[in-house]
Amino acid sequence: MVGLSTATPNVLVRNIQPIAQPDQDAPDAIGEAMLDIEIVAAVCPKATIVALFSPWSESGWIANVDAIVSDPAAPSVVSISYGLAEGSDIWTQAAIDSINDALKGLANAGITVCVSSGDDGSDDQVPDGMAHLDFPAGSPYVLSVGGTALQKATGDEVLWFDGDGLRRDGGGSGGGGVSASNPRPSWQNISISSVNSGSIDGRIVPDVAANAAGSTGYLLFAPDSSDPSTSVAQISGGTSAATPLWASLIARLQQAGKSVGFLPPKLYQPSPTTGGQPVGAVAFNDIVIGDNATGTAPGYQATLGFDAVTGWGTPNGKALLANLP
Numbered sequence: 001m002v003g004l005s006t007a008t009p010n011v012l013v014r015n016i017q018p019i020a021q022p023d024q025d026a027p028d029a030i031g032e033a034m035l036d037i038e039i040v041a042a043v044c045p046k047a048t049i050v051a052l053f054s055p056w057s058e059s060g061w062i063a064n065v066d067a068i069v070s071d072p073a074a075p076s077v078v079s080i081s082y083g084l085a086e087g088s089d090i091w092t093q094a095a096i097d098s099i100n101d102a103l104k105g106l107a108n109a110g111i112t113v114c115v116s117s118g119d120d121g122s123d124d125q126v127p128d129g130m131a132h133l134d135f136p137a138g139s140p141y142v143l144s145v146g147g148t149a150l151q152k153a154t155g156d157e158v159l160w161f162d163g164d165g166l167r168r169d170g171g172g173s174g175g176g177g178v179s180a181s182n183p184r185p186s187w188q189n190i191s192i193s194s195v196n197s198g199s200i201d202g203r204i205v206p207d208v209a210a211n212a213a214g215s216t217g218y219l220l221f222a223p224d225s226s227d228p229s230t231s232v233a234q235i236s237g238g239t240s241a242a243t244p245l246w247a248s249l250i251a252r253l254q255q256a257g258k259s260v261g262f263l264p265p266k267l268y269q270p271s272p273t274t275g276g277q278p279v280g281a282v283a284f285n286d287i288v289i290g291d292n293a294t295g296t297a298p299g300y301q302a303t304l305g306f307d308a309v310t311g312w313g314t315p316n317g318k319a320l321l322a323n324l325p
Helices: 021-025 027-043 058-070 093-108 239-255 317-323
Strands: 010-015 048-053 077-080 112-116 143-150 157-159 177-183 202-205 208-211 218-224 227-236
Touching (some): 021 027, 027 048, 058 093, 093 177, 143 239, 208 239
Parallel strands (some): 077 112, 112 143
Antiparallel strands (some): 177 202
């Protein structure tokens, strides 16, 4: 109907913990899950896609990640399009530590977990005048994915920032910054400090980016909000879309014979083919326009090279294939 391949991926649904019926029927939740699945299906039409479901709770998060760790099929890459600001709701430090322990198991197994960096810029849905960071995007055991926008008139690519950058006002923008809860991993050899006075020099987010703007977004078939029993075509975006796109790229790199393993550290180090430069400096489109200051919070600026709003930038798939060790 939309001119795509007729190949159909194998989609397996696993309910790890019971979910209340109203949550199962919520159009927004269904649309979020369909966005992830349909993007992967479009890029990797012959893939086996396993969708895990649990309630939004610390227990649910740990159960889902533990289910991935113990899965005898050992998925090659994982995509997570959910998150919330550090320190809010379920993300106490104890909860963050528990999730990190589970994610560390996947990283140690050589599995990259791609996580969206958030869609509300530096405010991150916490209007207290401080910059905030999404978790689990801020975990040192994941590949954090930010958002860009394509400018069709010029062909340029900039940081994604619609409206005032806040979804609560009908806009949206790429999350990013410096974690206040997770220390900077040794492999992230970048000098960017938090804009919050007195905060630690924690994990920098995101590592990478991809198109997230709804204006140049992704064709999605999801339940009609007025009649959830029917599906309608719509254009969607957000870092929730950029993240499964990155997971799909990693799957294609693996299919092409590249042993990706846990990807993030490799982007910050040179490989035998990069002439002493980090892989991220030679295999990405550098994004140099935009900042993610939203609400009353200070933000971070896109700059030459790595930055705390788009990471290394958006991928050049052929260059990644050629230069990853």
